[in-house]
Amino acid sequence: MFIVIAGGGKVGCTLARGLLAEGHEIALIEKNKQRHQQLSDEFGESVVYGDASDAFVLKQAGANRSELLVAASGKDQDNLIVCQMAKIVYMVPKTLARVNDPKNEALFNMLGVDQTVNTTNMISALIGHKMGTSFLTELMSFRNAEIVQIEVPEGSPVLGKPVKDLELPRDTLLIAAIRNDQVQILKGESMLAAGDTVIAFTTRSGEEALRAVI
Amino acid sequence: MKIVVCGCGQVGTKVAEALSLQKHEVTVIDRDVDTFRKLEAGTGCRFVVGDATDQEVLRRAETEAADAFLALTGEDNANLFAAQVAKELLKVRKVIVRLADPIRATAFAEMGLTTVCGTDLMADLIGKKLAGR
Numbered sequence: 397m398f399i400v401i402a403g404g405g406k407v408g409c410t411l412a413r414g415l416l417a418e419g420h421e422i423a424l425i426e427k428n429k430q431r432h433q434q435l436s437d438e439f440g441e442s443v444v445y446g447d448a449s450d451a452f453v454l455k456q457a458g459a460n461r462s463e464l465l466v467a468a469s470g471k472d473q474d475n476l477i478v479c480q481m482a483k484i485v486y487m488v489p490k491t492l493a494r495v496n497d498p499k500n501e502a503l504f505n506m507l508g509v510d511q512t513v514n515t516t517n518m519i520s521a522l523i524g525h526k527m528g529t530s531f532l533t534e535l536m537s538f539r540n541a542e543i544v545q546i547e548v549p550e551g552s553p554v555l556g557k558p559v560k561d562l563e564l565p566r567d568t569l570l571i572a573a574i575r576n577d578q579v580q581i582l583k584g585e586s587m588l589a590a591g592d593t594v595i596a597f598t599t600r601s602g603e604e605a606l607r608a609v610i
Numbered sequence: 611m612k613i614v615v616c617g618c619g620q621v622g623t624k625v626a627e628a629l630s631l632q633k634h635e636v637t638v639i640d641r642d643v644d645t646f647r648k649l650e651a652g653t654g655c656r657f658v659v660g661d662a663t664d665q666e667v668l669r670r671a672e673t674e675a676a677d678a679f680l681a682l683t684g685e686d687n688a689n690l691f692a693a694q695v696a697k698e699l700l701k702v703r704k705v706i707v708r709l710a711d712p713i714r715a716t717a718f719a720e721m722g723l724t725t726v727c728g729t730d731l732m733a734d735l736i737g738k739k740l741a742g743r
Contacts, residue, residue, distance in 0.1 A: 449686070449711075449714065450711065451717075471687075472663065472691070473663045473685075473687040473688050473691035473692075474687050476687075476690075476691055477686070477690050477691065477714070480690075480717075480718075480721075481714065484718075484720065484721060485717055497664070499664075500665070503665070503694075503695060506699070507694055507698065
């Protein structure tokens, strides 16, 4: 796939490396001259110098033939406008934006950005998880749905019951459990144990109810 | 009218002063507390210090209750961002965006925003002056 990445900071640059390793074709746009030079040493011709919200720069990066544009800068206003310009001017089929201020996630979705990655929320959730203060961590989010990881606590009401008998919230599916580093796909008859890490698919509204069930 | 003006640079200051003279109730938002000194004393504008791309700052300026919202900072993306928050989220009826980039101005005008492009206006005016009109 040909992917345009706007913003060559640590996030954009690491993403570019990963995508290249997976065999994708990329263009990386960077507006800081010095940073652009550094990136060119590593990525060569794939790096484009300029402001990604400028239509000429997007064109130079090949946005008009790209299948996906990722806005990965640390500034939300730039990420939003880059995605919108890619959609309006070059009809890029799919845009994904990094959201730095959690308050902006709903706004981005409302204004036509196809997917958002809320880095601040993810980091704080992960820190909470590592500190052991939260037992539910969001791993991935889609428009209204998410994949979460939940630790089954001691004395949880789910213990001793098969999965099919649990009163789960609507549109929620328990996918797998990880026990002693072994992954087990959950079926109706599966039983959960305290200390299991459960991977579940749920919705924004289902998340709270899911916390209560497990 | 209740009007919120984002950006207290040369354009923002001039617009805010003119609107206050016309007895409108003006709130000015700017990141830098010092820029407010540029506004003439006695204009009666209300000041809010903060970044106009922060939804919280726009709410603090009571944008929801405003009749008009003018995004006049020198940064195109900040203006487009603040204007869309005002229009789509805070439901302000009249929203005007100042832009330097003509392409961004055309693209977002197509999306229904009212844009004013300084570059286009200036180029047009220079052309007319040159022709002696």
